[in-house]
Amino acid sequence: MSKKIPKISDAEWEVMNVLWDNSPSTANEVIEALQPKTDWKPKTIRTLLNRLVQKKAVGFNQEGKVYTFYPLFEEDECRRAEAQSFITRIYGGALKPMIVQFLQEQSLSPEDIKELRSILDEKVQ
């Protein structure tokens, strides 16, 4: 997918999460999925869906009178784009200080640590 990933806002990101977990989904399915997590009215979620369609982050198929929505970019793609933007903006593009900061401050399980170390081991070669 070589198209440019559109900027997805915070609220829109919540909607994308639902679609990445269950795709394609009807608007009502998205509304139901978001019900436990947000106070949004159904109309709000419908608006967000439409905005994502306008932004070309989401596509839809019309089945009778009901639309089913699906993401136009993989979750990983969007995460990467967002992460890269984040690093550039907050850490001036320097990855290491960020990882250092996280590693020093956040709690990681022994299994997590082991996994990260093995990834680093692979990186050495």
Add this chain to the structure above:
Amino acid sequence: MSKKIPKISDAEWEVMNVLWDNSPSTANEVIEALQPKTDWKPKTIRTLLNRLVQKKAVGFNQEGKVYTFYPLFEEDECRRAEAQSFITRIYGGALKPMIVQFLQEQSLSPEDIKELRSILDEKVQ
């Protein structure tokens, strides 16, 4: 500092970077510092400074007719807050998948890797 860190926008973040590097600074000093990095007109930067003051992210002292501006939060504090928000939003609060993704995709120098490993080593205990 127990006050709540205000939300700093992308453009405002550029201004904060200058103030974290050189503080206190006059508006003209900020403008000069940002000149090589942005196309912004001086008025734009003055607006951003004023907004940061309104948001209580930046304070100022008046010296004659000239103001000197300084950050009201440490760079580390703001980075942490922004990073936490980012992790929550994009990775649902799960730190490990993010680090894994970065480690697998980004280029790190041997020194970087060594340092990260020693940090992980300390984490084990």
Add this chain to the structure above:
DNA sequence: GATTACAGATTACATACGTAATCAAGTTTT
């Protein structure tokens, strides 16, 4: 004094975003 320069205060305008309603058309229920 008139003019220019300077720096902060205020205003401007368009877009993005958060939140949600109303509108419109089709379908279902009474």
Add this chain to the structure above:
DNA sequence: AAAACTTGATTACGTATGTAATCTGTAATC
């Protein structure tokens, strides 16, 4: 047939943001 329901399309409105101008008061220059 009328009313109610459903779903997408369109509209609404306030705040945030990007970008930058105009306004205002003071000081310096001519």
